[in-house]
Amino acid sequence: MASERRAIVIGDVHGCLDELQDLLRAAGAGPDDRLISVGDLVCKGPDGLGVLDWAMTTPNVEVVLGNHERRLLKHWRRGTLSEEKTYDADVYRQLGSRYDECMRFVARWPLTVSGPGFAVVHAGLDPEKPLERQSEADLTNLRRLPGTGRPWYESYRDERLIVFGHWARRRPVVRRNAVGLDTGCVYGAALTAVILPERRFVSVPARRAYRRKEKWDDELAEAA
Ligand SMILES: [Mn+2]
Numbered sequence: 001m002a003s004e005r006r007a008i009v010i011g012d013v014h015g016c017l018d019e020l021q022d023l024l025r026a027a028g029a030g031p032d033d034r035l036i037s038v039g040d041l042v043c044k045g046p047d048g049l050g051v052l053d054w055a056m057t058t059p060n061v062e063v064v065l066g067n068h069e070r071r072l073l074k075h076w077r078r079g080t081l082s083e084e085k086t087y088d089a090d091v092y093r094q095l096g097s098r099y100d101e102c103m104r105f106v107a108r109w110p111l112t113v114s115g116p117g118f119a120v121v122h123a124g125l126d127p128e129k130p131l132e133r134q135s136e137a138d139l140t141n142l143r144r145l146p147g148t149g150r151p152w153y154e155s156y157r158d159e160r161l162i163v164f165g166h167w168a169r170r171r172p173v174v175r176r177n178a179v180g181l182d183t184g185c186v187y188g189a190a191l192t193a194v195i196l197p198e199r200r201f202v203s204v205p206a207r208r209a210y211r212r213k214e215k216w217d218d219e220l221a222e223a224a
Contacts (some may be wrong), residue, residue, distance in 0.1 A: 007034040007115050007196040011172075011181030012066070012165040015045025015094070015210075019191040020054065022204040027193055031060055036113050038165030038181055039066025039122040039140070044087050045186045045210045048094040052102050065109045066122045067140040067166065076103040087211075111139045117159075118196055123166035124152040131160075143167050153178035163194060169218050172201060187213035 008027050013020050029035060041055060041063060042048035055061045065073075072091065075082040076099075082088040095102050112131060113120045124142035125134045142152050143166070156162065156178055165182040167173075172192050173180030179199075185191035188209025193202045 004116060004197055005032065005034060006198075007036055007118070008202075009036045009038065009120055009163045009179075009181065009194050009196065011038055011183060011192045012040040012168070012185070013037065013045070013051050013191065014040055014068075014186035015042055015048040015051055016185045016191060016206065017047040017050040017054065018207055019185050019204055020051060023191045023193055023202060026204050027195060027202045033060060034115065035061045036115075036120050036163075037061065037063040038120055038163065039064045039109070040068050040165060041066070042072070042094075043068035043085070043091055048091050049096070049098060049102070052095075052105065056105055062113045063109045064113050064120055064122050065106070065111055065140060069106045069109065070136070070140050073103060073106055076100075076107075111136055115196065118161040118163060120163045122164065124164055125156070125162065127152060127155040127157065141166070153180070161196075163196075167217065168213065170216055171218065172203075174201075184213060184216070186210045 008029050041051045055063055071082055071084060081092060092099060119131055121139045123140055124138060126138050144150060145152050145155060153175060158177060161177055163179045167180055168182045168184035168187060170183060170189055172183055179194050181192050181194060183190040183192040185206045188206045190203045190205050
């Protein structure tokens with residue numbers, strides 16, 4: 001019987017190319033694996049162009065749109081440059097003359113990527129709606145549900161495993177039907193991937209802290 005193709009879902013890279021390469025090595029990633037990024041390949045970290053280059057030139061890579069790419073894309077489509085975040089200028093500097101080429105590439109990224117029994121989104125979803133009816137804003141930005149203020153995944157009841165990033169914790173969120181992979185590499189913690197269907201976690205330490213983080217939201221990861 002042919003074994004199911006592995007999917008290696010990779011947490012928020014934020015320009016940390018060295019750690020991405022460490023992680024791919026640690027996971028034993030090869031050309032037969034599906035490599036799926038939760039998005040936010042760029043911004044905050046040192047080498048956004050290097051990471052985009054990896055995604056552009058590696059045929060088995062799929063990326064879902066992150067909130068940072070969504071912001072860059074919105075400005076690119078308007079013909080403006082974003083000044084919404086202090087680090088946006090760094091991204092433009094990193095992309096340099098390849099800015100247009102990079103934005104054309106990012107413009108093709110979907111909001112979700114699916115596989116057998118799982119779906120990957122950048123941030124979260126409204127537990128009351130099917131995946132096909134989620135808003136772009138929720139998929140790229142949602143952390144806590146309006147009203148209760150609780151994390152979206154605590155109210156998510158579906159069987160389908162949702163793998164997400166966006167919410168940096170020192171440890172991954174691991175639940176029956178939801179896995180959160182942002183372990184704050186850009187803040188000096190770790191870059192994490194989950195290998196499906198076996199659900200094996202692989203993590204590599206950040207080589208250094210590229211940005212400071214004042215406070216970590218770890219309390220809920222502990223409770224999960
Ligand atoms: Mn994000």
